Amino acid sequence: MKKIIITIDGYSSCGKSTLAKQLAKKLDYVYIDSGAMYRAITLYFLQNRVDWTSSAAVNAALADIHLEFMCNPLSGASEMFLNDENVEHLIREMIIAEKVSEVAAVKEVREFAVAQQKKMGARKGIVMDGRDIGTVVFPHAELKIFMTADIAIRVERRFRELYAKNKNITIEEVKQNLELRDYIDANREISPLRKADDAIILDNSQLTLENQLELVMQWVEDAIMEHSS
Numbered sequence: 001m002k003k004i005i006i007t008i009d010g011y012s013s014c015g016k017s018t019l020a021k022q023l024a025k026k027l028d029y030v031y032i033d034s035g036a037m038y039r040a041i042t043l044y045f046l047q048n049r050v051d052w053t054s055s056a057a058v059n060a061a062l063a064d065i066h067l068e069f070m071c072n073p074l075s076g077a078s079e080m081f082l083n084d085e086n087v088e089h090l091i092r093e094m095i096i097a098e099k100v101s102e103v104a105a106v107k108e109v110r111e112f113a114v115a116q117q118k119k120m121g122a123r124k125g126i127v128m129d130g131r132d133i134g135t136v137v138f139p140h141a142e143l144k145i146f147m148t149a150d151i152a153i154r155v156e157r158r159f160r161e162l163y164a165k166n167k168n169i170t171i172e173e174v175k176q177n178l179e180l181r182d183y184i185d186a187n188r189e190i191s192p193l194r195k196a197d198d199a200i201i202l203d204n205s206q207l208t209l210e211n212q213l214e215l216v217m218q219w220v221e222d223a224i225m226e227h228s229s
């Protein structure tokens with residue numbers, strides 16, 4: 001069957017990566033979490049006290065950054081490596097969430113990440129989620145999805161994930177972080193978060209994981225049919 005590129009963009013914590021992983025498993029495609037790349041760059045900048053308001057400092061830092069996704073042989077999950085170190089857990093911390101949107105708005109950072117993401121799509125058969133995947137990284141993708149869900153539901157979903165790891169986290173802290181990130185992501189100058197004209201909107205506020213997979217698999221089949229002829 002013809003392999004396509006599927007892009008999933010949208011607001012934070014609406015379930016993009018969950019859907020992307022479901023699809024990749026079902027279709028035997030490669031899943032790429034573009035947000036993990038921005039998170040890993042943010043981790044490097046924080047660890048090395050890089051001043052991301054200075055182009056020279058950013059360029060010097062990027063020259064020292066090597067990002068790679070590697071499959072965890074035990075879980076089968078794709079995990080983020082920064083300069084050969086597994087940073088999958090570190091990049092999910094709140095301290096990274098607090099700064100990542102500022103770092104991701106930097107021109108040199110976006111150029112660095114987007115160039116690598118474009119290369120990853122060369123062989124098709126991929127599902128990539130993020131903010132600008134359907135608009136900038138793969139403007140010719142065969143299937144583009146723009147995800148959204150009610151803010152209260154998104155906060156609840158992310159809170160549950162973070163609370164399982166850190167009992168000190170508050171729901172208000174999570175809400176503020178999601179709202180701030182959404183605002184910065186949607187209002188930045190370079191490739192802001194927006195729906196591609198040809199993206200299908202998926203509001204999964206009231207959908208279970210099974211319902212959303214069933215719905216989207218129909219869209220995938222339609223897209224494959226449409227692009228096979």
Ligand code: CDP
Pocket residue numbers: 011012013014017034035036038039100101102104105129130131132133181182185
């Ligand atoms: O999963 P979550 O919604 O928390 O976010 P993420 O996908 O891990 O992305 C973290 C941050 O990276 C976003 O809030 C954006 O600032 C940035 N990002 C971006 O600018 N462009 C992308 N393609 C992906 C993420």
Ligand code: CDP
Pocket residue numbers: 011012013014015016017018019129157158161204207208209212
């Ligand atoms: O990637 P993104 O930040 O958009 O969200 P995610 O990390 O995939 O999903 C956030 C949480 O929402 C996960 O714990 C999912 O299991 C949950 N979720 C859900 O409960 N119902 C859905 N229909 C989709 C996601």
